Amino acid sequence: NAGVTQTPKFRVLKTGQSMTLLCAQDMNHEYMYWYRQDPGMGLRLIHYSVGEGTTAKGEVPDGYNVSRLKKQNFLLGLESAAPSQTSVYFCASSYSLDTTNTGELFFGEGSRLTVL
Amino acid sequence: AQTVTQSQPEMSVQEAETVTLSCTYDTSENNYYLFWYKQPPSRQMILVIRQEAYKQQNATENRFSVNFQKAAKSFSLKISDSQLGDTAMYFCAFMKPFAGNMLTFGGGTRLMVKP
Numbered sequence: 001n002a003g004v005t006q007t008p009k010f011r012v013l014k015t016g017q018s019m020t021l022l023c024a025q026d027m028n029h030e031y032m033y034w035y036r037q038d039p040g041m042g043l044r045l046i047h048y049s050v051g052e053g054t055t056a057k058g059e060v061p062d063g064y065n066v067s068r069l070k071k072q073n074f075l076l077g078l079e080s081a082a083p084s085q086t087s088v089y090f091c092a093s094s095y096s097l098d099t100t101n102t103g104e105l106f107f108g109e110g111s112r113l114t115v116l
Numbered sequence: 117a118q119t120v121t122q123s124q125p126e127m128s129v130q131e132a133e134t135v136t137l138s139c140t141y142d143t144s145e146n147n148y149y150l151f152w153y154k155q156p157p158s159r160q161m162i163l164v165i166r167q168e169a170y171k172q173q174n175a176t177e178n179r180f181s182v183n184f185q186k187a188a189k190s191f192s193l194k195i196s197d198s199q200l201g202d203t204a205m206y207f208c209a210f211m212k213p214f215a216g217n218m219l220t221f222g223g224g225t226r227l228m229v230k231p
Contacts (some may be wrong), residue, residue: 022130031204031217033217033218033219035221039127040223040224041118041223042122042207042221042222042223043207043221044221044223045219045220048216048218050216056216058218088159089202092161094217096149096217103149103166103211103213103217104163104166105161105163105217105219107160107161108158109158109159110160112157
């Protein structure tokens with residue numbers, strides 16, 4: 001059981017380049033999320049999805065796009081990378097909250113992105 | 117919108133001693149969940165403990181316990197019998213239920229357990 005898998009783990013981009021981060025989960029979770037982690041700021045929500053084909057903006061969505069064409073996958077795209085997007089990106093997933101689930105989010109191992 | 121504040125950027129404790137990490141939050145919600153996550157040097161985020169706001173009893177998980185003060189909007193984490201493996205970043209997080217399970221995180225506390 002792999003849980004939540006992110007690819008790639010590391011990437012270096014030049015300003016203006018584009019890239020896509022892929023998140024895959026094998027737990028049949030309805031909800032998926034992309035966070036970014038910066039020193040002293042904790043994790044901040046970029047975009048999230050409550051089901052296949054649906055996405056919504058989080059706290060810091062500017063400069064990012066997402067897609068969830070399949071329930072198990074959640075893609076994060078940077079169309080024109082900027083140095084301010086240098087960060088560690090985390091994908092997470094969870095069941096929808098009900099009386100039998102704890103609401104726990106399960107995280108991937110993170111992807112370190114550097115934009116020069 | 118909710119905010120979560122962790123006022124201790126760094127802390128240290130001797131092995132086998134007890135340490136308490138502070139967390140305060142601001143919300144107008146009455147029903148919510150609070151979490152502590154641990155991030156060791158491997159970067160993996162690991163759930164430590166969870167508290168439901170409607171429960172008055174403080175949550176405990178082995179050596180980890182919380183002091184939940186709803187009126188004061190305070191949610192501190194106590195680690196007893198600290199171990200070297202407890203060295204990590206600790207994040208306090210808030211969740212409004214039935215609204216996408218989104219977590220709002222504090223800035224984190226870096227804990228160093230010294231031998």
